[in-house]
Each structure stands twice: as C-alpha cells, then as structure tokens.
Amino acid sequence: MSVDEPVRIGLLGRGTVGAAFADLLDERADEIGAATGRRPEIAGVLRRADGDFDEIVESSEIVVELIGGTDPARDYVLRAMRAGRHVVSANKQLIAQHGDELFDAAREAGVQLRFEAAVAGVVPVIRVIQESLAATEITKVFGIVNGTTNYILTEMASTGATYAEALGRAQELGYAEADPTEDVNGADAAAKMAILARLAFHTPVGLDDVSYEGIEEISPDDIAYAKELGLSLKLLGVAERVDGGITVRVFPCFLYRGHPLAPVEGPFNAVMVEAPTITEITMSGPGAGGPETATAVLGDVVSVISGEAPVHATRRQLPVVRDASSSYYLHLEVADRPGVLAQIADVLGRNEVSVRSVVQRGLGEDARLVMVMHEGPETRFRSALEEIATLDFVRATPRAIRVIEEEFV
Numbered sequence: 001m002s003v004d005e006p007v008r009i010g011l012l013g014r015g016t017v018g019a020a021f022a023d024l025l026d027e028r029a030d031e032i033g034a035a036t037g038r039r040p041e042i043a044g045v046l047r048r049a050d051g052d053f054d055e056i057v058e059s060s061e062i063v064v065e066l067i068g069g070t071d072p073a074r075d076y077v078l079r080a081m082r083a084g085r086h087v088v089s090a091n092k093q094l095i096a097q098h099g100d101e102l103f104d105a106a107r108e109a110g111v112q113l114r115f116e117a118a119v120a121g122v123v124p125v126i127r128v129i130q131e132s133l134a135a136t137e138i139t140k141v142f143g144i145v146n147g148t149t150n151y152i153l154t155e156m157a158s159t160g161a162t163y164a165e166a167l168g169r170a171q172e173l174g175y176a177e178a179d180p181t182e183d184v185n186g187a188d189a190a191a192k193m194a195i196l197a198r199l200a201f202h203t204p205v206g207l208d209d210v211s212y213e214g215i216e217e218i219s220p221d222d223i224a225y226a227k228e229l230g231l232s233l234k235l236l237g238v239a240e241r242v243d244g245g246i247t248v249r250v251f252p253c254f255l256y257r258g259h260p261l262a263p264v265e266g267p268f269n270a271v272m273v274e275a276p277t278i279t280e281i282t283m284s285g286p287g288a289g290g291p292e293t294a295t296a297v298l299g300d301v302v303s304v305i306s307g308e309a310p311v312h313a314t315r316r317q318l319p320v321v322r323d324a325s326s327s328y329y330l331h332l333e334v335a336d337r338p339g340v341l342a343q344i345a346d347v348l349g350r351n352e353v354s355v356r357s358v359v360q361r362g363l364g365e366d367a368r369l370v371m372v373m374h375e376g377p378e379t380r381f382r383s384a385l386e387e388i389a390t391l392d393f394v395r396a397t398p399r400a401i402r403v404i405e406e407e408f409v
C-alpha cells in the first residue's frame with residue numbers, strides 16, 4: 001500500500017454491524033489516517049438489492065464481509081482474497097465451517113484474513129491467542145461465548161423466571177433473535193469454540209469436532225438448587241489438550257462462586273486462556289451489539305492498514321477425543337422408601353463413579369436427591385445415568401449438569 005493514499009474499503013452487508021461499521025469508520029477516519037498514514041474510506045457497499053460485487057472488489061484494497069452465513073459469504077470472501085484483497089469478517093459460521101479453505105486461500109494470495117469480531121464481539125480473544133500468545137503452548141481455552149444464553153441464565157437466577165419467560169425478555173431487549181435456536185442449543189457457541197481451538201492448538205478443527213448441548217432443558221429448580229449450593233449456571237465452551245489430543249465441547253455447567261467466570265452476567269462474554277507459562281488470562285466484555293462488534297471490525301481494518309500479520313497455518317493434526325473427564329451434579333426424583341439410596345450407590349459404584357456429596361429432601365411420598373460426583377470419565381457417568389433412569393423407583397427423568405469443582409483463588 002502506498003503512503004498517503006486513502007485505503008478503500010469494500011463493504012459487503014450493511015445491516016446491524018455493517019451500518020455501525022460505516023458510521024464508526026466515518027467518525028474515526030481522520031484519527032486512523034493520522035495514526036497510520038492512510039485514511040480509510042468506503043469504496044462501495046453491497047446489499048441484497050444494491051451494489052455490484054466485482055466493481056466493489058475492483059475499487060477496494062480491503063473487503064469487509066458483514067453479510068453473515070456461508071452462502072454467498074464464502075464465495076465472496078474467496079474471490080476477494082484470490083483477487084489480492086485483504087479480508088476482515090465477523091462471520092463465525094464462515095470461519096468455523098470453511099477455515100481450512102479460507103486460510104489456504106489467504107496464504108496462497110499473500111493477504112490477511114482477520115476475524116476478531118467472530119468470537120466474543122469486541123473482546124480481543126483472537127488477537128491475544130494469535131498474536132500476544134503466539135509463542136505460548138496453550139493448554140486450555142474456555143469461557144462464555146454466547147451472550148444470549150448468558151442473559152437468559154442470569155435472568156432465571158436473579159428473578160426465578162422460567163426458561164421461556166427469560167427467553168421472551170431476551171427477545172424484547174434484542175439480546176435474542178426471533179429464531180434463537182442456534183444460540184440456545186449451543187451451536188453458535190460451538191462455532192466460536194471451533195475457531196478458538198483451531199487457533200490455540202494450531203490444528204484443523206471443524207464444527208463437526210465440537211460436541212455441544214444447550215440450555216433449553218434447564219429448569220428454575222436446577223438454578224434454585226445451584227444457588228443454595230453457592231453455584232452459578234453458565235453455558236461454557238471448553239477446548240483443551242488431553243492425552244495427545246484435544247476435546248472441544250459446549251455445555252451448561254455449574255461454577256463455584258470463586259470461579260473467575262461466575263460473576264460474568266447478562267449479555268457479557270468472557271474467555272480464559274491457560275498455559276503453564278502464563279497461568280491464566282481472563283478477558284471479558286460485550287459479546288455482541290452493532291457498535292461493539294463494529295469496533296472490533298474496525299480494529300482489524302486498522303491492523304491490516306498498519307502492516308503484515310502472520311497468516312494462520314495449522315502445524316499439527318491432533319486427534320479429537322470425545323470422552324472427556326467431568327464432574328456432575330445429579331438431580332433425582334425417587335420414591336421415598338428404604339434401599340433406594342443403596343441401589344443408586346450400587347449403580348454408581350459399578351460404573352466407577354464416586355459421589356462427593358448427597359442432599360435428600362422429602363416430597364410427600366417421594367424424595368428428591370441431589371448428588372455431586374467427583375470428576376471422572378463422562379462415558380462412565382453417562383452409562384450409570386442410563387441405568388439409574390430405568391430403576392423402578394425413579395419418578396422423573398434424571399437431570400445431570402456438569403460442575404467445575406475447584407475453587408479458583
């Protein structure tokens with residue numbers, strides 16, 4: 001790029017984030033020009049019924065993709081990079097589903113592909129993992145990467161609302177889409193975790209490698225018990241190194257009060273990174289919103305203007321391990337009669353699941369048992385659970401939720 005000429009930006013999509021980006025760029029262009037020597041300006045805008053993609057690419061140095069989804073975003077981003085344009089995107093599905101192809105295309109064309117806003121909005125997790133921690137052997141990346149579900153769980157805990165009521169409030173406030181499926185079933189967080197795992201462990205990770213569960217089945221009861229036990233419930237994404245491989249998972253999880261992610265409430269996101277040399281880093285902030293997301297997108301544009309960044313390359317082929325180790329909370333409604341606890345203990349014992357604590361409450365003819373297990377392989381716990389569900393004294397489907405046991409200090 002030659003000095004003093006404006007940097008021309010082709011904008012694909014002018015919706016919530018695209019419009020906020022265009023406004024922010026207008027507002028900050030002089031400042032960016034003064035700082036970098038190149039003042040950014042919009043060369044053209046593509047919307048469904050407006051603009052011509054080829055003309056926009058022809059007249060720009062950087063293409064900013066804010067359309068969302070994979071079709072036609074994938075085609076546009078590949079064509080822009082093959083035409084020698086740097087690309088900035090906020091599109092998690094695109095990067096999670098087509099990462100290999102896109103990173104190869106960026107490398108072959110010698111252009112930058114930046115996507116800070118695709119994970120945790122304006123919280124700079126991608127930059128920290130890819131750049132600040134480039135020389136660090138990261139062992140674990142985990143956090144709250146979906147603001148919609150965090151808002152719903154916070155609302156349920158603070159007001160006693162049901163899942164449906166809290167979802168309705170999230171929709172009224174614009175924290176949840178009209179169709180919230182991808183947020184509440186964990187798929188959105190899974191796409192973000194695939195991206196973080198790929199970057200942290202330098203290995204190809206696709207959406208299919210992530211196992212995920214959502215929050216649709218969480219009841220106010222679970223949250224009330226959690227409160228009594230000093231726990232808070234979060235939808236966590238966890239990517240970690242295990243025995244020569246990695247696991248990447250999304251699941252609802254109870255956290256002890258002292259955990260750094262426990263106080264992260266409402267639509268906020270937070271991500272922790274662990275490595276032997278850094279102990280741990282926690283980053284938190286707004287995970288979505290037009291101006292917030294646009295800020296991350298414009299930050300990427302400034303980075304592109306300012307210089308070269310290392311193009312992401314996978315250096316390893318780490319196997320994805322499906323059976324992780326977890327500790328569980330188990331909620332059982334059973335007939336209140338002698339021998340029940342002994343039979344449950346027998347099933348758990350035969351499956352080598354060890355119990356950390358048990359609380360029993362009477363419910364008239366029935367009783368409620370709330371048990372917390374010690375950490376162990378998930379497959380063992382799941383097989384014990386299947387067996388327990390078939391016992392004749394079990395009155396309702398057992399409810400199991402993971403727990404992070406240790407108290408952070």
Ligand SMILES: NC(=O)c1ccc[n+]([C@@H]2O[C@H](COP(=O)([O-])OP(=O)(O)OC[C@H]3O[C@@H](n4cnc5c(N)ncnc54)[C@H](OP(=O)(O)O)[C@@H]3O)[C@@H](O)[C@H]2O)c1
Pocket residue numbers: 012013014015016017018046047048049065066067068069071072090091092117118121287288289290293
């Ligand atoms: N919203 C957030 O808070 C947030 C946060 C983090 C990341 N993101 C990501 O940012 C991206 C944009 O999200 P958004 O909320 O701004 O979406 P949005 O409001 O739905 O806007 C999408 C824009 O893309 C345009 N578009 C859609 N399909 C198109 C096509 N086939 N050809 C040309 N243009 C097309 C739309 O055109 P029309 O104007 O003609 O409809 C609209 O301008 C997504 O990847 C999203 O995941 C969003």
